[in-house]
Amino acid sequence: MDANEVPQEGNATLGGHRKAMYARGADGRIGIVPSSGWEAEEIVTLQAVEDLDRLAADARKRALAGSTSALEYHMYKARMDLTLLSQVSGIWAWRVRRHLRPDTFARLRPALLARYAEAMGISVDQLKRVD
Amino acid sequence: MPDTPNTFSHQHASHCESGVMSAIVRHYGLPLSEPMALGLSSALSFAYLPFIKLGGLPLVAYRMPPRAIIRGLQKPLGIRMRTETFRSTARGEARLNSLLDEGKVVGLQTSVFWLPYFPGDMRFHFNAHNVLAYGRDTANGDYLLSDPVFEEPMRCAPADLARARFARGVLAPKGLLYYPETRPSEPDWGKAIPAAVRKTVRIMLRAPIPLIGIRGMERVARAVERLPATGDLQKSKLFVGHLVRMQEEIGTGGGGFRYMYASFLEEAASLAARPALAELAGELVEIGDGWREFALATARMIRDRDPFDPARLAALLRAQAAREKTFFGSLDRAIR
Structure with a gap:
């Protein structure tokens, strides 16, 4: 890739930052050229973000309908899945799975709620609500 | 100190x-330079570890595991x-x-x-x-x-x-x-560079398990080929998108570190007085371009600008594997 071929397409996921790419400059040497982004990369980043957003939106709908707990919604909103939430909170995966049931979640001890809230960086109040 | x-x-x-x-x-x-840090620690690689899942997707890396550069620079630079x-x-x-x-x-x-x-x-x-x-x-x-x-x-x-x-x-x-803990000292480039390059060649061509190096790429190509091409494409598309994210998004300098390693080879050619490495740098830039073509083809399929065609993506990956096999073979001969 030559320096003048380094994409400058303004990838929105970079939030206005530029990333360093390596390309062949006019002097014939390969070196750093800042890039404002490439559409192909934006597409694959947004694909991952949209997939997590979709899971969160779907969990939100089910939580409001009462078929899952608020925990599932917050889990996806924090860009986690069951495995990761289990690792981060230190709560066994089978227990996390149980806590996705609305009735079980409603009866959770404050100490457990606090661990989930801490793992996802939100308050216990937020955790109980589906906003 | x-x-x-x-x-x-x-x-x-x-x-x-x-x-x-x-x-x-x-x-x-x-x-x-950054490319010298990458090259001297032999951090370029390829790995496909389907049994390690991150967010439900297999681990794919275009470089050695984390901390390889921290550890790998100690010996050549005499830095503890x-x-x-x-x-x-x-x-x-x-x-x-x-x-x-x-x-x-x-x-x-x-x-x-x-x-x-x-x-x-x-x-x-x-x-x-x-x-x-x-x-x-x-x-x-x-x-x-x-x-x-x-x-x-x-x-x-x-x-x-x-x-x-x-x-x-x-x-x-x-x-x-x-x-x-100690200050770095300038290595004997004529020794440190060939040793680092030889290690990378060994990883790419002769890794003991078929998930690392060229054989890892071939394994990914096979996995892509087997993706369902009809019905719900969501999962298939996430898998190929993941390959591209690992190649471009994770700060690789483009083309899964291939351009950065080419820059290393160019610098190494003069430091170690081995002009053959500069020529090979040019070849590796072209291989990097090949990875970017794969990324572009994948992105277009994800957005349905082209029909989703796993066989075509697998063919692109196989072509990359073949080119890298030839390339690291030449690098092996050039550094002997």
Whole structure:
């Protein structure tokens, strides 16, 4: 890739930052050229973000309908899945799975709620609500 | 080791670990480019580990595992790196503060998700990011960070940095910090470069398991070929998109580190007086272009601009594997 071929397409996921790419400059040497982004990369980043957003939106709908707990919604909103939430909170995966049931979640001890809230960086109040 | 007063200068880099390590080595007196840090530590690679899942997707990497560059530079540069991890957050913070008070620059492993200065769309739970702390704001206690993948130095509040350093999950950093105990010295390039290149050739061509190097690429090609091409394409598309994210998004300098390694070969050619390496650098740039073509073809299929065709993507991957096989064969002969 030559320096003048380094994409400058303004990838929105970079939030206005530029990333360093390596390309062949006019002097014939390969070196750093800042890039404002490439559409192909934006597409694959947004694909991952949209997939997590979709899971969160779907969990939100089910939580409001009462078929899952608020925990599932917050889990996806924090860009986690069951495995990761289990690792981060230190709560066994089978227990996390149980806590996705609305009735079980409603009866959770404050100490457990606090661990989930801490793992996802939100308050216990937020955790109980589906906003 | 006496420390230079705080005259740290930030430099923009492509990749976090190579960027941090070249910054540390430069700070302690030896000019070292980011590509040289990558090449000299033999960090270029390819790995496909389907049994390790991150967010439900298999681990794919275009480089050696985290910490390979930190460890790999020790021998060629005669620099002893001290690494420390902590069980308690408080101890980890206290240790970082005391090292900074001594005037050291300190490398840190962090999660990306908990660093507030990252753009929202880039904040995933990836735990093997590297930044360099070079001081603190005396007024509010913010850490002054040189995050190599950003153009400008960053700052981060203590609570956020603690959270990022002690994130849990796969590749948990456990507060890892690292700093040199001895000053780097200029290696005998004529020996260090061939040794580092030979190791990379060995990994790419002769790894003992078929998931590493060229055989790993062939294995990925087979996995792509087997993806369902009809019905619900969501999962299939996430898999191929993941390959491209690992190749481009994770600060590789484009083309899954291939352009950066080409830059290393170019620099190595003059330092080690082996002009053949400069010619091979040109070939590797073309291979990097091939990876970018794969990324573009994949992105177009994800957005339905082209019909989803796993067989075509697999063919592109096989072609890349074949080109790299030839390339590393020539590199092997050139470095003997």
